[in-house]
Amino acid sequence: MVKELEKAEIALLATGDPRDQGFADIIAAVIRARGGDIKDIKDTTLPQTALKSEAQDVVDPLAQVKEAYQNQPHTPELATQTHQAIWQARGELVGATYKVTPCPYTQEQLADLEADGKRVGYLPAQLATQQTRHKLGEMFPKMQSHSVKEGNSVTNDDDPSGWFDYEAAIDAPYLDTKEKQLTERVAKDGRRLLSLNEYIVAGQDSKLFTGEYLGQASTWVRLGSRCGGRVVNARFNGDGGLLVNWNLDADDHLPDLGGRSSGVEKA
Known part of the structure; x- marks a missing residue:
């Protein structure tokens, strides 16, 4: 059981959270005071990664689409895929489906438009x-x-x-x-x-x-x-x-x- 407590202490220290540092110090003190006499304490090892907050769990459905559009050459195919994803996400907000036709601009036309602001x-x-x-x-x-x-x-x-x-x-x-x-x-x-x-x-x-x-x-x-x-x-x-x-x-x-x-x- 002492080894399991030592594992818990190490796990708490690894989080870098000052509050966990305090808990690790408590475990260390218990180990020093009781040593191998501890027999009834259950495994207290904590997960090494903290639970994500609800805010962290919220994912922007268009984040990857936006990143791709900002970092890849603007081809007609990319423009079509981007706006299809945009209108899929927007349609879901109102319970509707919107069709996006293939982008009619060529890659050269898209580049010329962007160069012109x-x-x-x-x-x-x-x-x-x-x-x-x-x-x-x-x-x-x-x-x-x-x-x-x-x-x-x-x-x-x-x-x-x-x-x-x-x-x-x-x-x-x-x-x-x-x-x-x-x-x-x-x-x-x-x-x-x-x-x-x-x-x-x-x-x-x-x-x-x-x-x-x-x-x-x-x-x-x-x-x-x-x-x-x-x-x-x-x-x-x-x-x-x-x-x-x-x-x-x-x-x-x-x-x-x-x-x-x-x-x-x-x-």
Whole structure:
């Protein structure tokens, strides 16, 4: 039994925990005081690894996906696999299944987009409309915006879905533009304004890949969505809240107001 206590003492010392050091000292004192006379003490050997806390047991289902995407060449296959995993995880939050079609961009196109400060995203057709936007609100309850509630009043000029690209910088492009200036510049660049639905997906993807939302507490963007006929402007807060306003006149322009755009949408 003395040998078993000695094993317990060694195991406690090996944990490096000051509390276990104290228990080891107690065992050592018992061994010195009683020596081989100890016969009735049960095996007190403790496991050498501490039990994990509940927090340690929680695993981010997209951690490996994110790591792979950040550290491997961005091929169409990797982009497809990444967004399939993303939408599988998001679908599980609302009890739904979303199909992700193969990425239509070539590896060279993906590289060119990234070199130009853009990232690709995917919006399932089932989530592209005003009527289904509330599902995004259920997936990301921190947004807490009227625009992601069932029966919301924010319409889209169009309902693009599928693959799209967008400016990945946290601060918005096209700053300090009036509404007409913005649409003209976006069109000249061969692009279109994101719908609110796309902006939400892009903002959540940004949080996933960079730890920050698009426009996080810094810049607002005009979008291809409206409320009462007025173009909406939106941004994310650092806590995940989504702010959507329709308080701007067409001639309003501000240093922290721009737009988010995409190239011709992909199927």
